[in-house]
Amino acid sequence: MPKKITIAAAAALPLALLVLAGCATGNADAGSGDGGASNEVVRIGVVGAGDPYWETYKEAAAAEGIEIELVDFSEYTQPNPALSAGELDLNQFQHVIYLATYNVASDDDLQPIGATAIYPLGLYSTQYESVEDIPEGSTVAVPNDESNQARGLLVLQSAGLVELKDGGSIFSTVADVEPSSKVKVEALDAALTATSLPDVAAAIINNDFVEDAGLTFEDAIAVDDPSDPNALPYINIFAARAEDADNPTYLKLVEIYQNSQDVLDGVLEASGGTAVFVDTPAADLVASLSDVEDDIRANQ
Structure with a gap:
């Protein structure tokens, strides 16, 4: 149910x-x-x-x-x-x-x-099976629209991949990613984050595009908490x-x-x-x- x-x-x-x-x-x-x-x-x-x-x-x-x-x-x-x-x-x-x-x-x-x-909202990868496997210095993609970009960055912070200036907020952008973060972050159109997977270590993919990319929701290696x-x-x-x-x-x-x-x-x-x-x-x-x-x- x-x-x-x-x-x-x-x-x-x-x-x-x-x-x-x-x-x-x-x-x-x-x-x-x-x-x-x-x-x-x-x-x-x-x-x-x-x-x-x-x-x-x-x-x-x-x-x-x-x-x-x-x-x-x-x-x-x-x-x-x-x-x-x-x-x-x-x-x-x-x-x-x-x-x-x-x-x-x-x-x-x-x-x-x-x-x-x-x-x-989930983080997906076709190269790595867990967040821990993502190499330091690699690139992760997030949606470029303001609200989903901030939410995606908070997913990455919760997963230990980035640190955000002042702890992050619903207004965070890629400019707020601290240089000491484990990964680099690139903002792409929401429809393109899934197709970027061959070229990046992982990507935040909005639910509307997950299955179109040949993925399942169970493939996510990190998600946020809707409760x-x-x-x-x-x-x-x-x-x-x-x-x-x-x-x-x-x-x-x-x-x-x-x-x-x-x-x-x-x-x-x-x-x-x-x-x-x-x-x-x-x-x-x-x-x-x-x-x-x-x-x-x-x-x-």
């Missing part, structure tokens, strides 16, 4: 060492849904629409009178601008920190309306435009995702058994988003 927990308390920042992935115009009627109107079409942006559980989710929504159109993206940088531009009604691919980083950088106000899961109560900013979410945050149809879609056992079973299978499901209240997600945004601005 999938693990399901509730995280109710907002995380204190900086985090303790946590070590985690042209459209047509959206349906003009979607914003006025009544939570179950027949023939309603909601466009949801995702990364990895080929995962079988999305079809299960579409079927569960259809049973409630809501038609879903999935819009698949290949890069994490795409779904938020598409949502903001009205090309999507919702997206579901990111955690709170990623959304906060986007909002601050883009002067946007996208909002979390529901929680899905926390996904541990830490400070993990709230790493909860994956459904996001909407601020004016749609109380849309009953969209909130119903969150409820369907959280309460459909077939959907949860599919997500768990697609994640290689790593997903930890959460039903954190939207108000707590919004508060966490605000806190992280404030900290990002303070650190600019």
Whole structure:
């Protein structure tokens, strides 16, 4: 059975060492849904629409009178601008920190309306079977987007591969890797960390790209801890435009995702058994988003 927990308390920042992935115009009627109107079409942006559980989710929504159109993206940088531009009604691919980083950088106000899961972030290698085997002075790759780069660096620090300036935080970058660290760190596009494995000692690989690289989640030689109560900013979410945050149809879609056992079973299978499901209240997600945004601005 999938693990399901509730995280109710907002995380204190900086985090303790946590070590985690042209459209047509959206349906003009979607914003006025009544939570179950027949023939309603909601466009949801995702990364990895080929995962079988999305079809299960579409079927569960259809049973409630809501038609879903999935819009698949290949890069994490795409779904938020598409949502903001009205090309999507919702997206579901990111955690709170990623959304906060986007909002601050883009002067946007996208909002979390529901929680899905926390996904541990793993370190993988095709050359070494353990962290201890990685040679001193070798290179390890991490994703280059700000939130996952910091999280990946915290994974490396927890594994004893790097030391981060001031102990590290959700704002750490490769520039914060101390020269005395065991390995060198290179930041690459998230989609490229997996393909870099022949050329680096190890790489932090976001879950969306693990199986595409011919790996399994069990291949990870180090992971972070999603059960830490400070993990709230790493909860994956459904996001909407601020004016749609109380849309009953969209909130119903969150409820369907959280309460459909077939959907949860599919997500768990697609994640290689790593997903930890959460039903954190939207108000707590919004508060966490605000806190992280404030900290990002303070650190600019």
